[in-house]
Amino acid sequence: MPAPGTDGTAMDRQACTRLDAQDPLAGVRACFSVPAGSIYLDGNSLGALQPAVTRRVRAALDEWGDGLIRSWNDARWVDLPQRVATRLAPLLGARPDEVAVTDSTSVNLFKVLLAARRLRPDRRVILTDASDFPTDRYVAGGVADLAGCEVRTVARDAVVDAIDETVAVVALTHVDYRTGAVHDAEAVGAAARAAGALTCWDLSHSTGALVVDLASWGADVAVGCTYKYLSGGPGAPAYLYVARRHHEGVESPIRGWFGHAAPFDFDDRYVPGCGADRFLAGTPAVLSLAALDAALGVWDGIARSEVEAKARALTETFVELVGTRCEGLGLELASPRDPACRGAQVSLRHPQAHAIMQALIGRGVIGDFRPPDLLRFGFAPLYVRHVDVWDAVDALADLLVTGDWDRPEHHERRTVT
Numbered sequence: 541m542p543a544p545g546t547d548g549t550a551m552d553r554q555a556c557t558r559l560d561a562q563d564p565l566a567g568v569r570a571c572f573s574v575p576a577g578s579i580y581l582d583g584n585s586l587g588a589l590q591p592a593v594t595r596r597v598r599a600a601l602d603e604w605g606d607g608l609i610r611s612w613n614d615a616r617w618v619d620l621p622q623r624v625a626t627r628l629a630p631l632l633g634a635r636p637d638e639v640a641v642t643d644s645t646s647v648n649l650f651k652v653l654l655a656a657r658r659l660r661p662d663r664r665v666i667l668t669d670a671s672d673f674p675t676d677r678y679v680a681g682g683v684a685d686l687a688g689c690e691v692r693t694v695a696r697d698a699v700v701d702a703i704d705e706t707v708a709v710v711a712l713t714h715v716d717y718r719t720g721a722v723h724d725a726e727a728v729g730a731a732a733r734a735a736g737a738l739t740c741w742d743l744s745h746s747t748g749a750l751v752v753d754l755a756s757w758g759a760d761v762a763v764g765c766t767y768k769y770l771s772g773g774p775g776a777p778a779y780l781y782v783a784r785r786h787h788e789g790v791e792s793p794i795r796g797w798f799g800h801a802a803p804f805d806f807d808d809r810y811v812p813g814c815g816a817d818r819f820l821a822g823t824p825a826v827l828s829l830a831a832l833d834a835a836l837g838v839w840d841g842i843a844r845s846e847v848e849a850k851a852r853a854l855t856e857t858f859v860e861l862v863g864t865r866c867e868g869l870g871l872e873l874a875s876p877r878d879p880a881c882r883g884a885q886v887s888l889r890h891p892q893a894h895a896i897m898q899a900l901i902g903r904g905v906i907g908d909f910r911p912p913d914l915l916r917f918g919f920a921p922l923y924v925r926h927v928d929v930w931d932a933v934d935a936l937a938d939l940l941v942t943g944d945w946d947r948p949e950h951h952e953r954r955t956v957t
């Protein structure tokens with residue numbers, strides 16, 4: 541896809557329509573039900589629904605209602621986690637036995653981070669960066685307390701240089717949830733390998749937006765959520781990854797029966813299951829897994845590189861249009877200027893970000909606010925169009941020029957967005 545505006549002319553709505561016409565992923569939008577009148581730029585928080593998911597969840601309810609307990613076998617609920625892991629693995633650059641789909645990202649992070657730390661028992665440090673997502677930092681602190689080690693937190697740009705022989709695990713969020721800045725995973729992986737440290741990636745804002753390739757990164761363990769770019773639905777089960785080279789020695793700190801090699805033998809002795817499956821703990825969340833399984837169907841035949849290229853094109857269009865249409869209106873780009881250094885999101889700084897976002901949402905442009913001063917916009921590559929980007933910036937520019945955002949109701953604080 542050509543970079544917008546490279547011919548020196550200012551972009552207009554028609555130019556956006558032309559970019560959409562050339563978009564190889566344009567047809568995929570029809571698989572999603574984006575409500576009419578909404579421009580949805582929050583697919584990085586909660587991905588949009590697909591009608592295929594609605595149908596599948598209805599079918600799963602019938603499997604429950606009609607089949608009752610027989611559906612564990614007849615509807616193959618029992619191996620649903622493995623079937624979903626097999627579908628997800630190619631999006632991670634992983635093999636199916638390296639992936640388990642279960643629990644929440646926070647819980648999975650606890651399990652794999654503690655497990656990874658135990659693979660390096662003679663080292664005292666979990667290294668992370670100051671911009672890591674709060675749950676990741678909380679969990680790392682808890683793991684450190686349990687495992688008798690410490691969390692060392694450094695600035696984002698200082699991570700690679702801070703990796704030394706004291707580090708057991710480098711635990712990072714690949715794409716910064718606030719700014720969209722991306723870590724150089726290969727550089728971190730190489731530095732970790734050289735120092736004998738392990739890497740633990742949180743891919744929540746990466747998978748489904750960028751090329752994730754855990755094999756080529758040399759990643760050791762990883763986690764991520766499926767309700768953002770993967771559109772698995774609110775609270776959808778998360779995933780975890782454990783590289784095959786660790787399957788011999790790695791142990792899950794939660795020895796649940798679903799992580800047992802043979803759960804239905806009801807054995808007195810705990811025997812861990814194969815590979816990443818040993819990190820399953822309890823009964824799978826069948827209804828949520830069914831939704832996720834159906835949601836992942838849309839990725840069949842879509843190349844990760846195509847998705848990343850679309851994300852870059854959309855964020856480029858947004859940054860350029862904000863630059864031209866909102867110049868001098870008090871916005872500041874809080875994301876990296878270079879599209880290769882950011883995920884599928886762009887954040888803008890403004891002291892009145894909260895009220896402006898509420899006003900935008902009132903006009904049908906749904907993004908979100910991150911304290912203290914960020915307007916955050918996500919560009920889910922499968923269903924956001926360039927023309928949506930145009931319309932969103934048009935609304936934003938109009939609000940800022942007219943001052944129409946500054947109304948009492950826009951200043952009220954809500955719990956989410």
Ligand SMILES: *Cc1c(COP(=O)(O)O)cnc(C)c1O
Pocket residue numbers: 644645646647673675676713717742744745765778
């Ligand atoms: C969204 C997100 C999570 C979510 O964690 P849950 O346990 O699924 O609520 C975790 N980490 C990062 C970096 C996220 O962006």
